[in-house]
Amino acid sequence: MNKVTQSERLHISFLGKRNVGKSSLMNKFIGQDLVIVSDIPGTTTDPVKKSMELLPFGPVVLIDTAGIDDVGELGEKRISKTIKVLTESDFAIIVLDSQSELSEKEKNLFDEIRNLEIPFLAVINKSELGINFKLIEQLKSLSIQFHSVSCYKEEGIYELKEKISKLLPNDEDTPLVSDLIKQHDVIVLVVPIDLGAPKGRLILPQVQTIRESLDVDAIVIVSKDKELRSALNKLKDKPKLVVTDSQAIMRVNADVPDEIPLTTFSILMARYKGDLAEYVKGLKKIEELKNGDKVLIAEACTHHAQEDDIGKVKIPRWLRLHTKKDLEIIHAQGHDYPENLKEYSLIIHCGGCMLTRKMMQQRIKQAKFSGVPIVNYGVAISYMHGAIPRALEPFAEAINEWELLNKNI
Numbered sequence: 001m002n003k004v005t006q007s008e009r010l011h012i013s014f015l016g017k018r019n020v021g022k023s024s025l026m027n028k029f030i031g032q033d034l035v036i037v038s039d040i041p042g043t044t045t046d047p048v049k050k051s052m053e054l055l056p057f058g059p060v061v062l063i064d065t066a067g068i069d070d071v072g073e074l075g076e077k078r079i080s081k082t083i084k085v086l087t088e089s090d091f092a093i094i095v096l097d098s099q100s101e102l103s104e105k106e107k108n109l110f111d112e113i114r115n116l117e118i119p120f121l122a123v124i125n126k127s128e129l130g131i132n133f134k135l136i137e138q139l140k141s142l143s144i145q146f147h148s149v150s151c152y153k154e155e156g157i158y159e160l161k162e163k164i165s166k167l168l169p170n171d172e173d174t175p176l177v178s179d180l181i182k183q184h185d186v187i188v189l190v191v192p193i194d195l196g197a198p199k200g201r202l203i204l205p206q207v208q209t210i211r212e213s214l215d216v217d218a219i220v221i222v223s224k225d226k227e228l229r230s231a232l233n234k235l236k237d238k239p240k241l242v243v244t245d246s247q248a249i250m251r252v253n254a255d256v257p258d259e260i261p262l263t264t265f266s267i268l269m270a271r272y273k274g275d276l277a278e279y280v281k282g283l284k285k286i287e288e289l290k291n292g293d294k295v296l297i298a299e300a301c302t303h304h305a306q307e308d309d310i311g312k313v314k315i316p317r318w319l320r321l322h323t324k325k326d327l328e329i330i331h332a333q334g335h336d337y338p339e340n341l342k343e344y345s346l347i348i349h350c351g352g353c354m355l356t357r358k359m360m361q362q363r364i365k366q367a368k369f370s371g372v373p374i375v376n377y378g379v380a381i382s383y384m385h386g387a388i389p390r391a392l393e394p395f396a397e398a399i400n401e402w403e404l405l406n407k408n409i
């Protein structure tokens with residue numbers, strides 16, 4: 001069974017006008033009738049997701065969407081959902097009908113995709129009905145790569161999968177921790193088991209850090225914060241790196257000797273999925289907050305808040321204590337990330353472990369576009385607890401940004 005989480009899979013969306021065969025193509029892609037197909041335009045209303053192994057590339061999520069030419073009030077809502085899917089996609093397949101020329105809506109869609117810098121491929125469906133030279137000429141004049149298929153005759157699908165596997169962006173170069181350690185290095189991970197810790201398991205950033213460390217043949221030691229000092233005393237050689245949960249940073253900072261590099265899971269995630277330098281820049285705003293300013297605390301997934309919940313309770317408390325300001329704190333969870341961010345003075349975002357890199361980048365882009373500084377939980381917590389710049393030291397670009405900023409704070 002493949003256990004890759006959806007957040008680690010590349011997202012491929014199928015877009016196009018109604019009745020061009022998006023759902024049929026996605027069904028042929030996965031080899032099963034997941035999506036209802038009919039000749040009635042607009043059969044797909046909400047985005048439909050399916051995880052699959054796209055060989056030779058690897059695990060992906062396919063998303064079928066409503067037509068970009070959907071009509072009526074409901075249609076408008078579906079189109080905006082389709083555009084949201086597009087902004088979060090790593091790759092887009094634009095399905096065209098071999099019997100039609102490019103419409104204005106399709107041309108606008110290509111423009112939109114290019115603006116968003118999303119790699120894409122046009123797929124001309126219904127090739128069994130003949131070649132449309134005018135359509136091909138139009139695509140060539142716009143320098144759009146295309147591929148022809150017949151879902152009806154099941155022709156060209158295998159070749160399409162092979163082609164897409166080669167065109168998909170490869171994020172393998174983005175390390176979580178493997179560039180900071182090497183074979184036989186000891187890495188110590190500090191995992192407090194408090195009320196907020198999920199029962200019987202570790203959270204994704206912790207699991208991923210363990211896995212990446214093992215992949216480079218490093219030696220991983222996992223300890224709770226209370227046992228950390230004892231764990232360090234038992235080691236013959238100094239560890240190459242200590243990584244802690246952000247919430248334990250104060251205690252861990254005091255317990256780990258200065259010569260041992262220390263950072264947090266959240267800072268590793270900031271670099272892996274977010275933009276660490278941008279988050280460090282965002283710290284300046286914490287010092288500039290005024291009474292009445294609105295701060296958005298955003299979490300990418302929904303969960304039942306515990307008594308001393310990090311986003312709902314601890315961060316607001318630390319922020320008010322640090323700034324001594326009367327702030328208006330607004331919470332957003334899951335897909336409720338607001339479209340309009342301009343009313344906020346600062347965004348404090350969770351690590352985004354359930355989001356794909358593309359989705360997290362999109363949220364950062366949205367904040368930058370709105371001119372709103374953004375930080376993530378770990379960077380903000382380490383800052384408010386006086387553990388920055390130590391927690392940034394392993395990362396040259398972040399420390400540069402910090403030094404620049406420090407001159408202005």
Ligand code: SF4
Pocket residue numbers: 299300301302350351352353354355
């Ligand atoms: S997506 Fe955010 S809120 Fe959800 S578990 Fe990951 S870091 Fe926590």
